[in-house]
Amino acid sequence: MREKSCVRERGSFARRTRWDVALEHLFQGSALNAVDAKGRVSVPAFLRTVIERRGDARSIVLAKHDSFPALSAYDPAYAALKHAKIERLLEKQETDPASELDYARRTMMAFGATEEVPYDSSGRIVLPAMMRRKGQLDDLALFIGVGETFQIWNPKLFLADPNIPEDMKDIARFRIEERGM
Numbered sequence: 001m002r003e004k005s006c007v008r009e010r011g012s013f014a015r016r017t018r019w020d021v022a023l024e025h026l027f028q029g030s031a032l033n034a035v036d037a038k039g040r041v042s043v044p045a046f047l048r049t050v051i052e053r054r055g056d057a058r059s060i061v062l063a064k065h066d067s068f069p070a071l072s073a074y075d076p077a078y079a080a081l082k083h084a085k086i087e088r089l090l091e092k093q094e095t096d097p098a099s100e101l102d103y104a105r106r107t108m109m110a111f112g113a114t115e116e117v118p119y120d121s122s123g124r125i126v127l128p129a130m131m132r133r134k135g136q137l138d139d140l141a142l143f144i145g146v147g148e149t150f151q152i153w154n155p156k157l158f159l160a161d162p163n164i165p166e167d168m169k170d171i172a173r174f175r176i177e178e179r180g181m
Contacts, residue, residue, distance in 0.1 A: 020108055023053055027074075027145035032155060032175035034140060041141045048123050051075040059118040060125065062152075064134040068161065069153040071135040076116060078148060092130040119153075144173055 030129075031044040043060065051060060053079040065072045117125045127137060135152055142153040158164060158172050 009032060020141050023148055025050060028147075028148040029143075030171050031143045032130070032140060032150045032179055033143065033171075035127065035137055039129065039132055040124050041127060043123045043125055045123060047143060047145065048119065049147075059116050061114050061116045062128070062131045063114040064131075065151060068151070068163070069136055069154070069157050070130055071137075072149050073112075073152055074149040077162050079114070083146075142166070142175065 027047055027050050029046050035041045051057065054075045057076045059076060059077055060073045061079050063072045075095045092167050094130065115131055119125045136154045136157055138154060140155050142158055143154040144151045155172055155176060159169055
C-alpha cells in the first residue's frame, strides 16, 4: 500500500504520495540552448531546480556518456551514490585480481574522467574544452532529462543516432524549430 501524506498548498490540502516527491528529484524534460564561442551555455531552469532540490550545490558534474556520443550530467550528490553503487558491485564479486582491476577501471571512468562545473545565478556554465570535445558540442546543446541524470547532446548527433527512438527525435526537431532553425 502506498504511503500518503497531506501537504498544504495555497490554502488547500493536496494528497501526495512518496512517489510524487521522488519525481521532483528526477531530471525530466528537454531544452535546446546556444553554446557561445567560449563554451558558455545556460543549464535549463527545470534541471537546476532538481539539482538544488537534491542538495546545496550550485554545480553539475559532467562526464562522457558510457554509450552515446554525448555528455552525462548530474548533481554532486549523485556522484556519492554512484561511488556507493560501484562499491556494492565490488562486494558482490569475488576478490580476485580481475575484480580489483574492474573496480579500478570503473572508478577511474566514474571519477577521473569527470569535471564539476559551477553555474552562476542565471544558470550559465562554461563547458570545459575536454568535455566539449568528448560530447562533440558545437554551437547548440540539447538537454535531455533521463531520470537520475541528464544528457547534453549535439542535436545533429542526436538526430543522426540510429539508437535514438523516433519519438525522442521528434522532440529534438521541435526544439530546433522553436529556435527558428
